[in-house]
Amino acid sequence: MINKIATRMQGISPFYxxxxxxxxxxxxxxxxxxxxxxxxxxxxxxxxxxxxxxxxNIKTGQxxxxxxxxxxELREKIAQYYQEHYHxxxxxxxxxxxxxxxxxxxxxxxxxxxxxxxILLTDPCYPCNSNFIKLFGGIPNFVPVSEETxxxxxxxxxxxxxxxxxxxxxxxxxxxxxxxxxxEVNLKAAIGAVHxxxxxxxxxxxxxxxxxxxxxxxxxxxxxxxxxxxSFSKYFGMTGWRVGWLIVPEVxxxxxxKLAQNIFISTPTHSQFAALAAFSKATLAELTQRAxxxxxxxxxxxxxxxxxGFKIREKPEGALYIYxxxxxxxxxxxxxxxxxxxxxxxxITPGKDFGRNQANTHIRFAYTTSLKNLEEGLARLxxxxxxxx
Amino acid sequence: MINKIATRMQGISPFYxxxxxxxxxxxxxxxxxxxxxxxxxxxxxxxxxxxxxxxxNIKTGQxxxxxxxxxxELREKIAQYYQEHYHxxxxxxxxxxxxxxxxxxxxxxxxxxxxxxxILLTDPCYPCNSNFIKLFGGIPNFVPVSEETxxxxxxxxxxxxxxxxxxxxxxxxxxxxxxxxxxEVNLKAAIGAVHxxxxxxxxxxxxxxxxxxxxxxxxxxxxxxxxxxxSFSKYFGMTGWRVGWLIVPEVxxxxxxKLAQNIFISTPTHSQFAALAAFSKATLAELTQRAxxxxxxxxxxxxxxxxxGFKIREKPEGALYIYxxxxxxxxxxxxxxxxxxxxxxxxITPGKDFGRNQANTHIRFAYTTSLKNLEEGLARLxxxxxxxx
Numbered sequence: 001m002i003n004k005i006a007t008r009m010q011g012i013s014p015f016y017x018x019x020x021x022x023x024x025x026x027x028x029x030x031x032x033x034x035x036x037x038x039x040x041x042x043x044x045x046x047x048x049x050x051x052x053x054x055x056x057n058i059k060t061g062q063x064x065x066x067x068x069x070x071x072x073e074l075r076e077k078i079a080q081y082y083q084e085h086y087h088x089x090x091x092x093x094x095x096x097x098x099x100x101x102x103x104x105x106x107x108x109x110x111x112x113x114x115x116x117x118x119i120l121l122t123d124p125c126y127p128c129n130s131n132f133i134k135l136f137g138g139i140p141n142f143v144p145v146s147e148e149t150x151x152x153x154x155x156x157x158x159x160x161x162x163x164x165x166x167x168x169x170x171x172x173x174x175x176x177x178x179x180x181x182x183x184e185v186n187l188k189a190a191i192g193a194v195h196x197x198x199x200x201x202x203x204x205x206x207x208x209x210x211x212x213x214x215x216x217x218x219x220x221x222x223x224x225x226x227x228x229x230x231s232f233s234k235y236f237g238m239t240g241w242r243v244g245w246l247i248v249p250e251v252x253x254x255x256x257x258k259l260a261q262n263i264f265i266s267t268p269t270h271s272q273f274a275a276l277a278a279f280s281k282a283t284l285a286e287l288t289q290r291a292x293x294x295x296x297x298x299x300x301x302x303x304x305x306x307x308x309g310f311k312i313r314e315k316p317e318g319a320l321y322i323y324x325x326x327x328x329x330x331x332x333x334x335x336x337x338x339x340x341x342x343x344x345x346x347x348i349t350p351g352k353d354f355g356r357n358q359a360n361t362h363i364r365f366a367y368t369t370s371l372k373n374l375e376e377g378l379a380r381l382x383x384x385x386x387x388x389x
Numbered sequence: 390m391i392n393k394i395a396t397r398m399q400g401i402s403p404f405y406x407x408x409x410x411x412x413x414x415x416x417x418x419x420x421x422x423x424x425x426x427x428x429x430x431x432x433x434x435x436x437x438x439x440x441x442x443x444x445x446n447i448k449t450g451q452x453x454x455x456x457x458x459x460x461x462e463l464r465e466k467i468a469q470y471y472q473e474h475y476h477x478x479x480x481x482x483x484x485x486x487x488x489x490x491x492x493x494x495x496x497x498x499x500x501x502x503x504x505x506x507x508i509l510l511t512d513p514c515y516p517c518n519s520n521f522i523k524l525f526g527g528i529p530n531f532v533p534v535s536e537e538t539x540x541x542x543x544x545x546x547x548x549x550x551x552x553x554x555x556x557x558x559x560x561x562x563x564x565x566x567x568x569x570x571x572x573e574v575n576l577k578a579a580i581g582a583v584h585x586x587x588x589x590x591x592x593x594x595x596x597x598x599x600x601x602x603x604x605x606x607x608x609x610x611x612x613x614x615x616x617x618x619x620s621f622s623k624y625f626g627m628t629g630w631r632v633g634w635l636i637v638p639e640v641x642x643x644x645x646x647k648l649a650q651n652i653f654i655s656t657p658t659h660s661q662f663a664a665l666a667a668f669s670k671a672t673l674a675e676l677t678q679r680a681x682x683x684x685x686x687x688x689x690x691x692x693x694x695x696x697x698g699f700k701i702r703e704k705p706e707g708a709l710y711i712y713x714x715x716x717x718x719x720x721x722x723x724x725x726x727x728x729x730x731x732x733x734x735x736x737i738t739p740g741k742d743f744g745r746n747q748a749n750t751h752i753r754f755a756y757t758t759s760l761k762n763l764e765e766g767l768a769r770l771x772x773x774x775x776x777x778x
Contacts, residue, residue: 061434
């Protein structure tokens with residue numbers, strides 16, 4: 001009897017938070033009021049101009065395949081955005097429109113990583129990133145990081161953990177789950193270290209824009225030889241539309257195009273037309289306003305969590321999350337999360353979903369819900385902890 | 390120096406037709422009138438009710454992630470469609486909504502095929518199918534087929550070509566490029582043969598509905614242990630929306646869900662809501678009408694191509710294509726296609742895109758354009774051939 005399920009599936013872990021999500025839904029169906037602080041999805045609607053552009057495209061009825069690399073005018077717009085926003089020049093031919101950042105990762109890893117090759121990742125990090133590597137037979141090599149390096153790589157960590165089998169490094173700034181940014185000087189040095197080894201540098205920039213009080217630097221500022229993954233999902237409020245982008249070094253253009261043709265055919269057409277409206281002045285102004293709202297939520301959550309007794313080793317500067325040390329209350333953050341949901345109706349994400357490095361004493365709180373909800377959630381959390389003591 | 394591009398990319402061939410497409414675009418920009426008979430995409434617009442359902446969803450502004458497996462109500466609707474249309478029971482839990490059939494193939498192959506394992510495919514067949522296998526390190530084992538078996542597998546071919554390393558079989562009915570259907574008895578026997586070997590059976594049913602004068606049978610009629618790939622793209626006129634589905638054996642449900650979570654997050658939300666309207670009575674009636682129009686085009690093209698001197702060894706019963714033998718005019722169908730485009734402005738797809746089996750003496754004609762355009766295209770083709778003689 002053949003074992004029909006491919007071996008790679010053993011290495012790909014499910015999201016533990018899914019168990020919590022399902023239970024949260026059950027409880028909601030039973031009439032319980034649940035505060036959601038587990039969701040990695042902005043609560044704001046898609047901006048009105050983007051919605052209208054989507055509708056206008058659908059109204060034509062002509063929602064046909066686009067070129068595999070994406071609508072040429074959207075690739076141009078993104079190039080222009082890099083010029084205006086980051087002051088870097090990017091050839092539109094290097095920009096591929098993808099079904100979300102997921103599609104961008106699939107292309108980038110698929111085109112680079114051979115079976116048996118290692119990719120360095122931080123621990124903690126977003127779980128899908130390592131699963132893309134495993135999907136293609138690559139080996140994620142997790143490097144434990146702490147507040148000492150802003151939960152990011154630096155030159156020394158890369159050099160120290162680089163092996164004969166290493167092919168590259170994935171770096172996410174701001175990071176999910178920690179929300180921390182890499183400094184400009186460390187980013188530049190990290191890219192330099194990877195290139196010196198002859199490896200590939202993958203820069204996950206999907207939370208750019210959601211950075212508070214400063215502006216994140218793109219890896220493209222320091223090299224044209226990096227892969228940049230980005231998306232309209234988070235900052236632009238377009239999660240369900242499934243549209244993102246991948247920027248590749250010139251030498252990869254034809255390979256990435258070939259792979260995109262084969263595995264996607266194309267990215268949703270109406271979503272691409274909608275995304276064309278995402279860079280308008282009015283929309284960008286609206287998005288800046290939203291980022292301010294997120295920063296207010298972050299400040300509130302940062303303060304309150306510490307008041308309650310969580311330790312936050314570094315104030316996050318971006319993304320939608322706070323990664324908090326709960327070791328004063330539990331050594332099993334997954335069980336803690338389950339109990340909190342059952343007893344108080346508050347859903348959070350256990351550290352376990354982001355790696356092994358102190359995962360059982362950490363929890364990710366997402367501020368993707370209103371301040372009012374956050375207040376209610378924190379009040380319940382405080383009560384829960386008091387009752388536990 | 391590390392070779393940065395992964396080895397798998399060497400095995401993945403680009404579509405030769407892309408070269409023709411690009412040239413066709415250039416010529417159009419120069420003012421030339423091009424007849425497109427290369428496009429694998431129905432020319433009809435998305436049905437109005439589907440368009441409206443998409444707009445209604447977008448208007449809410451709340452285009453958020455859906456569960457990775459898809460909108461529960463869409464999975465239910467598809468299950469109901471199988472009951473009404475094919476008279477087979479499918480548990481909604483076995484139905485995964487995917488970003489087009491591409492996404493369905495990615496999941497199905499990703500969850501089944503280990504590096505080094507072989508999958509049997511017909512030659513000719515749709516090129517992406519084999520590229521999904523190569524993507525995961527699997528080995529496509531091409532079996533030349535002819536009109537003797539309707540360009541399809543049968544029990545004997547499977548048994549004859551099955552090796553120690555074989556993991557399964559991909560069968561597409563109707564076939565792209567030949568448009569031929571497998572008979573009910575052969576389908577049943579082919580599934581039986583694969584299961585007897587302990588292998589996986591992948592049934593590509595994306596051209597179901599576009600079958601003329603009869604109804605295609607789903608592999609699910611003969612076994613619950615098969616993978617079925619289908620899509621809203623072709624029959625339902627929703628190419629650019631990127632929404633399809635995959636039906637899996639029960640034992641694969643949790644693995645496929647895990648993989649979908651990781652590589653897609655979810656299928657475009659607005660496309661899923663739009664697809665909910667695809668099964669309405671009015672839409673299905675409209676689609677039946679369109680299928681009639683396609684069958685008229687097929688009849689016309691089938692007749693005219695033979696009048697001109699092409700040999701068509703079997704009248705296609707479905708899909709959007711005729712696969713014609715051009716050996717009386719050329720031994721290099723790719724060059725023939727390029728010359729035809731340059732000289733007469735008619736775009737077609739060379740056999741080379743579908744394999745090696747007599748590929749250089751075959752051409753695929755798509756009837757995805759109006760009868761009027763087909764008439765013009767065929768007149769030009771006839772002239773081209775006369776001038777060549």
